[in-house]
Amino acid sequence: xxxxxxxxxxxxxxxxxxxxxxxxxxxxxxxxxxxxxxxxxxxxxxxxxxxxxxxxxxxxxxxxxxxxxxxxxxxxxxxxxxxxxxxxxxxxxxxxxxxxxxxxxxxxxxxxxxxxxxxxxxxxxxxxxxxxxxxxxxxxxxxxxxxxxxxxxxxxxxxxxxxxxxxxxxxxxxxxxxxxxxxxxxxxxxxxxxxxxxxxxxxxxxxxxxxxxxxxxxxxxxxxxxxxxxxxxxxxxxxxxxxxxxxxxxxxxxxxxxxxxxxx
Numbered sequence: 001x002x003x004x005x006x007x008x009x010x011x012x013x014x015x016x017x018x019x020x021x022x023x024x025x026x027x028x029x030x031x032x033x034x035x036x037x038x039x040x041x042x043x044x045x046x047x048x049x050x051x052x053x054x055x056x057x058x059x060x061x062x063x064x065x066x067x068x069x070x071x072x073x074x075x076x077x078x079x080x081x082x083x084x085x086x087x088x089x090x091x092x093x094x095x096x097x098x099x100x101x102x103x104x105x106x107x108x109x110x111x112x113x114x115x116x117x118x119x120x121x122x123x124x125x126x127x128x129x130x131x132x133x134x135x136x137x138x139x140x141x142x143x144x145x146x147x148x149x150x151x152x153x154x155x156x157x158x159x160x161x162x163x164x165x166x167x168x169x170x171x172x173x174x175x176x177x178x179x180x181x182x183x184x185x186x187x188x189x190x191x192x193x194x195x196x197x198x199x200x201x202x203x204x205x206x207x208x209x210x211x212x213x214x215x216x217x218x219x220x221x222x223x224x225x226x227x228x229x230x231x232x233x234x235x236x237x238x239x240x241x242x243x244x245x246x247x248x249x250x251x252x253x254x255x256x257x258x259x260x261x262x263x264x
Contacts, residue, residue: 041242042081042211042253044088044188050178053209054191054198055085056226063219064195064226077246078213085211087111089118089190091144091181096124098194099135106139118190119144119165121181123172123197127151131162144184146177174204199229205236209255216248 045051057073058064066073086092086107094104099122107117120135121144129135135143136159145159145166160166169176181189191198191207201207212226242253 038080038244039084039088041244042084042088044085046187048187050182050187050189051208052178052189052191052201052206053085053089053211054193054201054207055082055211056193056198057213057215058226059215059217059219059223061218061220062225063217063221063223065223066217066219066221073213073215073217073219077244077249077251078215081211081213081251083109085190086118088188090188091118091121091186091190093121093123093177093181093189093191093197095194095197096122096126096129097196098192099129100133101194103134105134106141106143108140116141119186121146121186123147123177125151125172127155127159127166129155129159131158136162136164146172146180148172174201174206178206193226195224195226195228198227199233202227202236203229203233205234207236207256209253210238212252212254214250214252 044053056064057078059066059073063073087109088111090111092107098104099120104120104122106120110116111118117140119141120139122129122135123146125148127145127147129145142163142165145156145164146169147156147166148171149168151168156166156168167180169180178189181187191201198207237257238254239257240252241255242251244251
């Protein structure tokens with residue numbers, strides 16, 4: 001059972017309609033969160049422009065993966081939130097390295113309010129993706145491949161033949177990616193990594209929200225962090241607007257301070 005922590009500062013989450021006081025263990029303990037309240041807690045805003053929500057899991061000591069994959073850090077609660085975030089988005093944005101390492105397939109559940117699941121949009125400068133991978137063979141909607149003319153034409157053609165919607169862009173900068181997604185009406189963007197793509201969005205000051213699961217594990221090893229990028233990237237202040245606890249895992253939600261991203 002998810003429980004709302006006292007750190008939760010989201011006015012909507014504090015509203016009585018999002019909490020059932022009959023589920024309290026006592027007068028001072030955290031309130032249990034049912035399915036409807038959890039969905040409300042993670043409801044995705046629709047500001048009429050691409051809104052970027054990033055979702056990551058990390059160990060308590062900051063590792064982004066175990067044995068090269070994030071699955072070793074996940075819990076039942078994290079997986080539940082993972083699916084819920086996908087239900088609230090228009091598109092899942094992911095880097096090619098993560099799509100390969102995690103053996104991505106198509107999303108399963110329809111976006112809320114729609115009849116089909118969100119497409120998986122893969123960012124790749126090389127178009128080096130396997131047309132026989134689950135991304136192309138195990139999906140209800142065609143994946144969107146975001147690449148450039150510098151990627152070999154034969155690779156782009158193979159992916160298109162495998163059913164992908166291949167978009168050839170001038171570059172793969174966050175502003176260009178978001179402009180293309182916005183042109184397609186895909187405003188609620190869920191970025192699932194990897195660290196380089198997340199870092200690029202941080203450097204471009206294009207992150208609106210971060211949903212971070214902190215797993216109660218110490219992983220050490222040589223695992224990387226959730227975001228990597230060029231040195232000197234300006235820091236971006238974020239506000240904690242949600243905190244849930246699920247069997248020792250912290251499900252945190254941060255939103256950028258201020259009302260608008262740079263350039264909007």
